[in-house]
Amino acid sequence: MVNDPFRALSHPIRRGIVERLAEGPATVGEATAGFGVSKPAISKHLKVLEETGVVARVVVGRTHRLSLEPDVLSEAADWMDLQRARWGRLFDVVDDYLKENESR
C-alpha cells in the first residue's frame, strides 16, 4: 500500500499535526508549535504526512500552508468503522467463547 494512512498516524506528533489541521489549514509553524522537537524532525513528519496523502502543501512566499486531504484519512476511518461494525456483532459471542474455553 503506497498511501498508508495508518503508517502516517502511527506517530503521536503526526496525529497532533492532523488534529490541528482538522480545525483548519495552517502554516508549518502554526501547525507544529509546541511538540518539543527540532525543525528538521518536524520537516520529516510533514514529509510522511504529505507522501501518504494525508496533508497537502501550498507554498506561499517563504511559508508553507498545510491543509488536510480528507480522502486518505477517510479511507482509514471507513476501514475502522467497518471493522467495528463487524466485531460489534460479536460482543456477547466473545464472552461465551472465552467462558467456554476456560471451562475446558
Added chain:
Amino acid sequence: MVNDPFRALSHPIRRGIVERLAEGPATVGEATAGFGVSKPAISKHLKVLEETGVVARVVVGRTHRLSLEPDVLSEAADWMDLQRARWGRLFDVVDDYLKENESR
C-alpha cells in the same frame, strides 16, 4: 502512549489479522494463514497486537485462541471519527483557501 492502536494497525499483516478476528475468534493458525511469512514473523505481529491491547489470547491446550479486544480499537475509531467530524465542517472552506492562495 502505551496502548497505541495506530502503531498496531500500521502494518498490513496486522490489519489483516484484525480483519479476520473481526469475523470472530480464531486460532493463530486460522487467523494468520496465507500471509506468506514465517511463523516467527507472525508470532511477533501477534505480540504487538496483544501488547497494544488489540487482541486477547487464551491458551487452550497447544493452540492459542485469539479474539479482538474492542476497547482499544474503538478508541482509535473514535479518534478518527472525531477528526473526520471536525474536518468535515471545512470542506468548502479548504477549496476557497487554496484558490485564494493560488491567486496570490
Added chain:
DNA sequence: CGGATCGTTAACCATTGGGTTAACCGTAGC
C-alpha cells in the same frame, strides 16, 4: 544591501521493525 525568518536538506547516529533460520516447549494422538 543585509539581517531576520520560515522551512528544508545533508550527514550522521541510535533504536526499532520486520524478516530469516534453528532450536525449543507443550500437548495430542497413535
Added chain:
DNA sequence: GCTACGGTTAACCCAATGGTTAACGATCCG
C-alpha cells in the same frame, strides 16, 4: 513412548524511523 503439530524464543541481519546539529535557500523587510 514417540512422533507430529501448534506456536514461541533466541540469535541474527538489514532497512527504516526518529532524532540531532550544521548548513543552506528563499523570501520579507528595514
